[in-house]
Amino acid sequence: MSSQQHPLGISFEFFPPNTDAGRDKLMLVRDELATRNPRFFSVTYGAGGSTQARTRDTVRTVSQNGITTAPHLSCIGSEKAQLRDLLSQYREEGINSLVALRGDMPSGMGSIGELRYANELVEFIRDETGDHFNIAVAAYPESHPQAANLDKDIENFARKMKAGADMAITQYFFTADAYFNFVDKVRALGVEQPIIPGIMPITNYTKLARFSDSCGAEIPRWMRKQLESYGDDSEAIAKFGTEAVSRLCQRLLDGGAPGLHFYTLNQAAPVLKVVDNLVG
Template sequence: MSKNEHPLGISFEFFPPNTDAGREKLMQTRDALAECKPHFFSVTYGAGGSTQARTVDTVKQVSECGITTAPHLSCIGSDKGELRALLAMYRERGIDSLVALRGDLPSGMASIGELRYANELVEFIRAETGDHFEIAVAAYPESHPQAPSFDRDLENFVRKMRAGANLAITQYFFNADAYFHFVERARALGIEAPIVPGIMPITNYTKLARFSDACGADIPRWIRKQLEAYGDDRESIEAFGEEVVTRLCQRLLDGGAPGLHFYTLNQAPPSLRIVDNLA
C-alpha cells in the first residue's frame, strides 16, 4: 500500500454519464472522492458495447486525477478482435487495472460472442498481455441470481480466480455473515487473493429495491420495513441508511475484510459520510 493511500483500502465505482451535465458532475464527484486517497476507481461497462465508447472516454477523464482507474471489460457480445483492440488501447494509455466480467446479453443481440464466461475472459487477457494488468473479478456472497446453487456459483468463482485474477469485488449486500461465509468457503478451496466487499450506500429506497431485485442482493426485512415507513422522507432515509451501512462496514473491517468498494452511483456525499464515520 502506498503511504498516501487511505488506510482502509477503499475504492469507488462510477458509471459513464451520457450528458454533458452528467460528465461535469462526475468530475466533481471524482475530485471529492480522490481526496480520500482511494486504492482505485472503477468505471462500469455495458455489455455488447452499449456503452463501450463512453467507458473509454470516462476512464480517460477519471484517470487524469492520478488515481488508478480500472475499466470494466465484458466479454458477452464481443469477439476476440474487439477485446484485443481494447486491451491494446488501454495499455497504450497507461491503464494497468481491469475488472473482468461476463456481462449480460442485451435484448435483441443474437451473438453471445467468442467468450462465454468470465474465466475465459481472464484467461484471454493473461494470454494476450501477460501480467500487465491487475485483474479484478466479481463475487456473489448471496449467489449470482442465475446460478442454480450456491455451490455451483462458488465453483464458477474459483475458476475465475484460478484463471489469473488478482482480486475479487463482491456484489453489494447488507448481511455481513453472507460475506464471511463466502470468504470462508473460498479459502477452504484454496483461494487466497483479496475478496473486497462491495458497499451500496442507501439513499433512495425505490431505486435500491429495484437494483436489489434485479441483481439478487437481499435487503433484510427489518431494513425494508424501516425504509418503507419513512415514505418520501429523504432526510430520514439517508440518516438511517448511513447508520446501517456504517455499522456493516465496521463489522466487515473488524472481521478482516481487506477493504471496501463503494458503488457510488456517481455521487460523492453518501460514500464520504460513511468513510468519515469509519476513520
C-alpha cells in the first residue's frame, strides 16, 4: 500500500464487533478501505466505556496495517484513574491520536464520573500527556440534541477547541449549508482548527430515519419523501443514497471542507462508491 494519503483527506470510522465473525469481516473492510490511503481510522467507544475492552482490541487489530488509528475516549462514567491508565496503555501501544467525547450516561449507572464535559476531558489529556496525542472532538452543525440552542452549543464547542483540541469531526448531516453556517459561526469565535464533516452513507432508510431522529441529524423533507417512495427496493435506495451523498461531499469539498470522515458502519462498499465519485 502506498504511504501517500488520499488527496481529498478522507478518514473512516469503525465500531467494535461483538463476534469473531464480525471481527473477521471488519479486517476485510479495513483492508479494502486502506487501499484509498486514508488519513486515519477511528474506533468508537460505548457509553460509560461499555465497549472499552473491545475498542482496545479493535484498535490493536486495525492499526496493524500502519494507518493511524484513533480510539474514541469518553469521560462520562469514568474516573480519572481509569482514564489515566487507558492513556498510558495507548501510549505504550504507539497510539498517538484520540477522539475525545463527553459520551452518554448508560442506563443504570449512578455516577457521572469526575469529568462532566468534553472540554474537561481534553484538558485532562493535555495535563497528563502534553502534546503526545492529536485530539479530535465532536461538532454538531445542526446543534447537539441536548443543547439549549445552537448559539449555546457553539459556545460549548469553542470551549472544547480552546481546551487543546487539534481538530473536530462533525455529526453527520445532509444539508451542506448547516456545515458552512456552523464553520462561519465558530470562526467568528476564534476557532481556527480544522472542522471535518462527518458523512453517513445511505443504504437503509428505516434504520437511517430511526438513528437520525435519536441523534438529532436532520434528513431533509425532499430526501425523506424520495427514500420513502422506494419502499423496500434496497437497490434503488442505495443508488439514490450514493448520488445524494456524493453531491453533498463534492459541495463540501468545493466549499473548502478540509476533508471527509465517513461513518462506515463496518461496511466498505457504500463508502467506496461515494469516495470514488469525488474529484479533487
